[in-house]
Amino acid sequence: MNFKRPSTHSRMSEYTMENWVLCAAIVFVVAGKVLQYTSAHHEAWVGRLTQGATPAYKAYAAKLHEQKTLQEENHSISAQDNYARWTKNNRKLDKLAGEVKELRAQVLSQQGQGRKLLKNSRLLLLTLPFLGLKLWKGKEIVYYLPSSRLFPHLLNGTWHQGWLFLAMYPLKLVLSRVNSVYDVSFVTEKLTVFSGPAVGVSLGIWLWALTSVLASIEFVVNTLVLGEKLEDPVKAAKKQ
């Protein structure tokens, strides 16, 4: 099995992978986290992007303003004293209510389109490229573990080859048994299963481990530092 030997002159060069792949992977992970933390602001961004200058939103805002002024006027005048004006305003208000409803529906559909646009752009710019990178470079080794004796063979193979190893290892065992009876070497040659001395961590496994560790750190920080303290409801009831 071909793998690159780590060089010894500097610590950073202990990473066997090309720098751009590692940097791109880190950028994708960071971008994902940023989007996760700013999810509360996504609606505001969508609003600013789609509503600011659209004619439908402007017309909606204008009609809403007109409706509000008419309502204020109607409240200020007496229905009995200025009956004609009051009823005229009322008729206008009814008509405006219908128009406002229509325009609101248009604005909401635009908002929906904006949300869809954000979702699609996230898919195209983040999710798909990240997936592509993982599929293309996922099997490359990021760094080597200090020793091959740290983990059992099954885990060593998984770190080195990815999750596929867990499926291929039992298959290889079965085939090697079969090979002693029938010649199935044409199959076993194609199955490259880890068996080498040095154990490395592949990109796919490293990204999985990184996201898991980040999630744990988030959980600890959110719970212990940022979480609000709750009082025991039984004790609180007794105090009262």
Add this chain to the structure above:
Amino acid sequence: MSTLTEAEKRKLLRERRQKKFANGGASSRLNKITGQSDSHLNTDSPLDNPKNEPVLESVPVAKSAPIAETNEVEQPQTTTESENDPQVQLLKQLASMQNEGADSTPDLFSLLGSMQKGADGKEGVDPVMEAPVDPVLLNYHNYLVNRLKAWTILLKWIILLPYLYVITRGAETNICPSSGPLGNLCDPSNFFMVFTSFEIVATSVYYQKLQTIEKNNKVNTLDSNSKIIKIVSMVPEGLLPITNIKGKVVLLMQYWDVLSVFIGDVCLVLIAFGLLKAL
């Protein structure tokens, strides 16, 4: 009498009435009802009688007299008696069951089982889990469980990171002696065994603390929070060819909980090795 006209009849009646009033006979009917004159009427009022409430009493309440007014009072009393009878019968049956259990098989477990059936009824299986949990208490319980989990993760990592440093840089920095217990600890071949033992100890301590919290708050964390358990508990018993499906799912989820904690720590180990290589 038929020869008298209507007017004459009315006049006759009026005269008789006046005579009666003059004699003081008008109050006789009233006195009969209230019992001031010698009367055979029953004057007991249903309001005076507390035994009309549905309690376990089979003592007959009132003497029955064939008078229309008292019949209505009688009927609720007879119905309570009829209600009381089944309850009395049920208690008698339960008492006999207990006695039978004691006589036929002197088995503690069957006694406990029958007592529990008598006492709790349907809730005999899991009284804590069947009762709905107060949302405020559940919130507080989840808060405590999350804090326990976070502290466990933090403390485990604080212990693991120096150990990982020693494993990777031990040879270079001369921390590890070549022999002795510390030397064995620093040997990479022993790493997985030490790591797994540490995980087992930490997980046992965590589960002990979790059970203390669950006992204090009387809340089962998985039962109350897991959507999967809620869905599975709605599946009726005979639908799938697996008995006690909820119990098995709960067990599986507990094992998965332990495994996910272990996997989380293994991920830390991998990342820490990478960082220690870079730094």
